[in-house]
Amino acid sequence: MSASQDTTSQQIPVTVLTGYLGSGKTTLLNRILTENHGQKYAVIVNEFGEIGIDNDLLVESDEEIFEMNNGCICCTVRGDLIRTVQNLMKRKGAFDAIIVETTGVADPAPVAQTFFMDDDVRAASKLDAVVAVVDARHVLQRLKDTEEAQDQIAFADVILLNKTDLVTKDELAVVEARIRAINPYAVCHHTERCAVDLKAVLDRGAFDLDRILSLDPHFLAHGHHDHECGPDCDHEHDHTHHGHDHSHDHECGPDCDHEHHHHDDDLHSVKSISLKAGDLDPELFFPWINQVTQIQGPNILRLKGIMALKGDPQRYVIQGVHMIVEGDHQRDWKDGEPRESRLVFIGRDLDWDMLKQSFEACVAQ
Amino acid sequence: MPTLAPVDVDGFVVRAGFLKDVPFFALGDGSLCFAEGGERRVQPHKNGLLAAEKMLDEKGLVTSGDDGLIQKIDSDGTITTLAERPRKWIDLLACGPNGAVAFASGRTAWVRLDDGKENEFAHERAVGGLAFAPKGLKLAVARYDGATIWWANAGGAPQELSWKGAHLGISFSPDGKYLVTAMQENALHGWRLSDSQDMRMTGYPAKVKSWSWSQKGRYLATSGANAAICWPFFGKTGPMGQNPLQLGTRGDNIVSVVACHPKEDVVAVGYLDGMIMMCRFEDNAEVLLRRLGKAPVSSMSWDDAGDRLVFGSEDGEAGIISLR
Structure with missing residues (x-):
């Protein structure tokens, strides 16, 4: 597309x-x-x-x-x-x-x-x-x-x-x-x-x-706090209680955490999954994202991501709805900007462990 | 040599045609322009005109709009309201025998008979297209998962034809033997009415939004590809197992409108870039009728003699092309 x-x-x-x-x-x-x-x-x-x-x-x-x-x-x-x-x-x-x-x-x-x-x-x-x-x-x-x-x-x-x-x-x-x-x-x-x-x-x-x-300020402001409870939410899915320094400096930190854990138990509720890695191998990443959206498409409501692809001076951005995914080069990575790949899924019945492992398998060697 | 006389219209040309040999242009802004020795304008709809169809006896043009009105406009410009469905957008129209007019909004279709009596036909899903049968007062309705053929003037069980998917446009072959629909997918579907045999006509890169039966109904010419795709409907099995003709092939553009000549095996082909060509079935000979324009050709029609072709585009370009 x-x-x-x-x-x-x-x-x-x-x-x-x-x-x-x-x-x-x-x-x-x-x-x-x-x-x-x-x-x-x-x-x-x-x-x-x-x-x-x-x-x-x-x-x-x-x-x-x-x-x-x-x-x-x-x-x-x-x-x-x-x-x-x-x-x-x-x-x-x-x-x-x-x-x-x-x-x-x-x-x-x-x-x-x-x-x-x-x-x-x-x-x-x-x-x-x-x-x-x-x-x-x-x-x-x-x-x-x-x-x-x-x-x-x-x-x-x-x-x-x-x-x-x-x-x-x-x-x-x-x-x-x-x-x-x-x-x-x-x-x-x-x-x-x-x-x-x-x-x-x-x-x-x-x-x-x-x-x-x-x-998307949450992408930009990772580690900064111009929003209530933004970036933290990415972290709860690490399945480790997040003790980040920023979890207490806004009103909904702890609640946020509890809410998530509670709802993680409810398999059918919608949740978000945030994945993070460094440079990805495009030869692995594109087949992977195609496969994920083909197979899990019905469960994926939205997805968005910014990818650092190995050997590519430009950020590659993708967005999708169910099985529809589109992506394009966006702009050069800026000097001093960490080359980081981030991908967010929002969906139902998504297998976090499987997604995380298979995503990490796309990391460039 | 063909000559092109531009006509000054504004807005999206919903339908270009001839009413009693007078060229007309029905426009998206709700107006209707007759081009005969200067331009005459009437305004059948306050804001938007969504559809226009000529009555079979040429006594008038029927238009419908986003004001819920179904209007009849005579060639002298007289406007008569045939029916009204307040607050509904009426975007589907068909004209049938004996002055019958069918129209639809949402899931309901209505037939207004010449004496003003109206019959209502309800469907479970949205109506996608309307067509009267060439013989008998029967109305075919394209709908989700198939088509329904109603007796327009009487009760009785309708004939249901099933095929999964959303069916939009609908047309009977002129001999009444076949019913064809255009689908949400880039494909046509057809039924042989004698035995409800299905026919699939696929391979289009875009949706089929314009079609035209050639003289005597031998071919159905269609838009939606980089050539006019013409399916053969003669012989016992119609297009089944046959390859269509591909006329006016262009490598870099898509056909938006087709109009078959009333007397010859020739089709006028309009493209997304505004170009218009005339193509002969027999040998694929091509004549350029109009160079590029600003917008896709949105409507074309021949006069009864086949001497003049009117066209309009989505951006208000319009004209009359004379072959003689």
Whole structure:
């Protein structure tokens, strides 16, 4: 799969909003639509809700999951989105960007995959980011009750932890730790009534390979602490109690740890796995990542990585959804920047030991 | 020598054609442009026009849009509302015998008969395409995992045709013997209606989004490859076991629209880069009708005599190409 196309500049950016009914999703949508930013949006909603959405270009679209005839059970796309995007292209010029609102029970994977697997949609538009609105007060219960709630958090590039005014500081810390256990690399914002600078939500380029790093402070800030509980979460999967010096200098350190261990016991819950190594042998790494995504694809919700390949002066970045993986050279490694390969999987039923061992077998000798 | 007269239209050309020999261009911005001694504009839809189909008797052009309206436009520009489904985007249309019009949104298809009576046809999954049979008032609906053929004017059990996957466009062969669908995968599927025998037509690098039956229905020309792929439908078994013709092959581009000539075994072939060629089936002789443009050719049609070809592109380029 090619990483970038010449048509990039013409591709209309698409933001996917996920979140349960009552999480504040519609509030965020209306905020996006009414703020004075000069952008015109086409909005695709699953159903016209009770709260009005005031927008010229508003389309109702019933979820239609298409399985592809290629024998792959995770290769699903949203037929309704393909159709709607094609219809919107007949109105080119009438809007600058597309927002897709999904229901709380929708599986985000087919939505995301539509923008990679359908050639027409891919030529016309590009997925900018998946934004999850999470109700701080109810999310823990949702996570216990449903897989969709986990999937939505796992899939998100940006998480708005909303309604923070309805929980205590301690409760909020527990909630954030739980979210971090599922998805340590999303950018998480605490909000009340979805009050957030829209720059944090729109034009994120979360699927752009050349923006993977700039997007992801946890990659950059490894060892630094501009986030609560970010990098620590990578470490808990080492299966050693992490006594890193930074585990106590933020509010959710210890909770974070306990939460993870608790949920590690729950085999079906979504968790993240972070792998780290030095230079990799490309002859080993590429067959490995292909095989992993072929075999484990259904269990992998998202993956992202920055690779140091032996003999290659450039960073190689990859990102993926289920079995779809794309990768490209990004830029030269900077002087003084440690050549380190890092790969994050977010998924269900992933065999951490197997992944770690096989990944480490790709290290260049 | 062919001559090309550009027509000044704005916006995505959803459908270019002739209504009673008058060239028309139905545009994504909701308007319809007639090009006859200067340009005449009407606005059947306030914002977006999603589909346009000519009535079989040429009494009008039927259009549908994102305003939920199904409009009939006469060649003099008179607009009549045939039906309305508020807040629905109506992106599928078909015109049938005796003034019947079929339209669909989501999982429901409707047939409006000439007297205004409407029949509703519900499906479990989204409707992907609509086509009337050449004989009898029957409506074929492309759907997920197959197609359904309904009696458009009466009750009775529909005929179900099954094939796994999402079926989008749908068309009967002009002799009514075959039903063909375009799929979400880069392939066509077909059924011989006498015995529901399946036919798979594969090998396309892109989705098939345009097709056209050649005169007397001998070939089905299709887009979706670097040549116009023309499947033979004559003989007892149609395309089964046959290789298609490949006309207008280009190494570096994909065919976006095809339009078979009404009288000769010739097809007009439009490409993603805006080029248009005319190709003869017999010997693959090619005539260049239009050089590169700014955008993919989105629609083409011949007039009844086969003397003029109208075309439009996704970026509002349009014109009339005269062969004489």
